[in-house]
Amino acid sequence: MSIALLSVILLVLLFAFLGSGLWVAFSLLGVGIAAMALFTEAPLGLVMATTLWGHSNSWALAALPLFIWMGEILFRSRLSEDMFAGLSPWMNRLPGQLLHVNVFACGIFAAVSGSSAATAATIGKLSIPELTQRGYPEKMVIGTLAGSATLGLLIPPSIILIVYGVATEQSIARLFVAGVLPGVLLVSLFVGYVALWALVNRKSLPDEALHVGFGEKLRRSRRLLPVIALIAGVIGSIYTGLASPTDAAAVGVVLALVLSWSTGTLSRKSFIEGLMGATVTSCMIAFILAGASFLTVAMGFTGIPRILAEWIGGMELSTYTLLAALTVFFVVMGCFLDGISVVVLTASVVMPMVQAAGIDPLWFGIFLVVVVEMSQITPPVGFNLFVLQSLTGRDILSVAVAALPFFVLMAVALVIIVIFPGIVTYLPGRM
Template identity: 90%
Template sequence: MSIALLSVILLILLFAFLGAGLWVAFSLLGVGIAAMMLYSDAPLGLVLATTFWGHSNSWALAALPLFIWMGEILFRSRLSEDMFAGLSPWMNRLPGQLLHVNIFACGIFAAVSGSSAATAATIGKLSIPELKQRGYPERMVIGTLAGSATLGLLIPPSIILIVYGVATEQSIARLFVAGVLPGVLLVSLFVGYVLLWAIVNRASLPSENMAASFREKLYHARRLLPVLLLIAGVIGSIYAGIASPTDAAAVGVVLALVLSWSTGTLSWQSFREGLMGATVTSCMIAFILAGASFLTVAMGFTGIPRELAAWIGGLGLSTYTLLAALTLFFIVLGCFLDGISVVVLTASVVMPMVLQAGIDPMWFGIFLVIVVEMSQITPPVGFNLFVLQSLTGRDILVVARAALPFFFLMIVALAIIVAFPGIVTYLPGQM
């Protein structure tokens, strides 16, 4: 059987499994088993067992459930309320006023939760009723939340960066540090867009007079100190080389528990709910990673990645053309799969092409995460859109249209890091 025909059969089989509603992990396993049976005489059971054990017994993967647990604890705390109160006085004089609170609050919460959906839900619960009551345009309220919540995938500690690091054997600490400046870039683009929109559409915004003295601003800003200390404890320890990502994740859990206890939101019920939520999510991701690892090994036996990389190399595509094609591919794939599934599903096939083209795999990880962020706000399976739809009660297409400008801003961010790759590689180079 030719490689091309086998590739088509496996691709059809994968979409058939996914279309039938089979779990992603089982779909990946099924395709891997089919590939081994059709194209290899290797002992299937032995390969399956050793792959599952080898890729589940990864110390780097231990950071995953800890960061997820940290996010679950903070999700049930008073953190979003404190951030809103602490940020609001500083945003009053900016064009767009409290719309900027959405952006900065999402950026801060993303830095401690690592989850896009959790960021959208947590900040949205507080800001949507508040901003609508004050008369802010619903489209901009939804749009700033939809776009800014995706920062949970990029600003460390990012769950998807851990998944990418494990799947491609990249340093998770370096990936975390590499995501800092691109995260700042995206926040800057979002703020810049809101500033320009507010200047052009001044009549659409409420005329609020909420001037506060510098002393009053500092007084309200004290509510930001706990979360800033948490970020410094987690990210600072990694950047300074004091702790590995797994050690920092454990520190983050302890600090999150202390923060939750100090605000009076920690109870046995919230503790159990957070622990169970983290367990369920971690098991799901670990199972998907195990299935993807087996598929990667199966693809190695078939030779598809090697042949595909050679075929791409034979086309003579420039680096920019290859990146443009991969961007379109990932956006389309992200319309039907969640971000983690996109990463683990494509790693075995895409990485040989990336290495063949001479692209830095660490830089490509940040590039891929930004593209996956874009897929979080594209229908029909944009997770952030579903979260905001449930919070607002509006049609999914209305939510998607509100998020569209921020989708294009992410394309601008992609173009900038392609033109200036040092934005991604500078900080890791200083470690």
């Protein structure tokens, strides 16, 4: 049987499993089992047992549930309210005024939650009623939230970067540090667009020139100090080499509990809800990773990734052409699957191509996450669109149209990091 026919059979089988509603993890396992049983002579049971155990018993993976738990704790705290109060006095004089609070608040919360959907839900619950009541255009309120919430995938500690690091055997600490400057780039593009839009559409914004003295601004900004200390403690300890990502995650959980306790939002109920939420999410991701790891090994036995990489190499595509094709591929995949599933599902096939083309796997991880960010605001399965639809009551198409300019801005950021790869590799190179 030819490799092309084998690939088509396995792909059809995968989509059949996913289309039937079978969990992603079991769909991946099922395709791996079929590939091993039908097209190889390797001992299926032994390979499955050793692969699942070997990839589940990973110290690097321990950081995942801890960072998720940290985000769950902060999701139930007063953090979003404190950020809005601390940021709004400084944003009032900028073109776009309080629309910038969405961008910066999402950037800050992303740095402590690691989740795009949690960022959209947490900041949106506070800012949507507040900004619409003040008279800000709903389309821009929704758009800034949809775009800026995707920063939760990129700004460390990012859950999807941990998944990518485990799936491709890359250093999670270096991936975290590599995501810092691209995250700053995206925030800058979002702020620049909001300011430019505000200058062109002055009449669409409310006339609220609130004059707050410098002393009052500093007093309100004190509410930002705890979360800034949390970010500095987690990211700073990783960047300076004082702690591994797993150690830093444990420190982050402790600091999050202290922060929640100090604001009076930590209770027995919120503690249990946060712990159970983190357990459910972590188990889901762990199952997906286990299924993906077995599929990766099964694909290795069939020889598909190696032959596919050789085929791509034989086409002599330029690096830019390959990246453009992969961008379209990942955005289309993201229309039907969540970001984590996209990463683990495609790693076994895509990484041999990437390495054969001489692309740095560390740089490609950030590139991939930015593309997955784009897919988070692409219908029909853009998770951020669903979150904002539930918060606003608008139909999914209206939310997607509001998010479109930010999709374009992320595409611009993608082009920038392709032309200037040092934006990604500079900080990791200094570790």
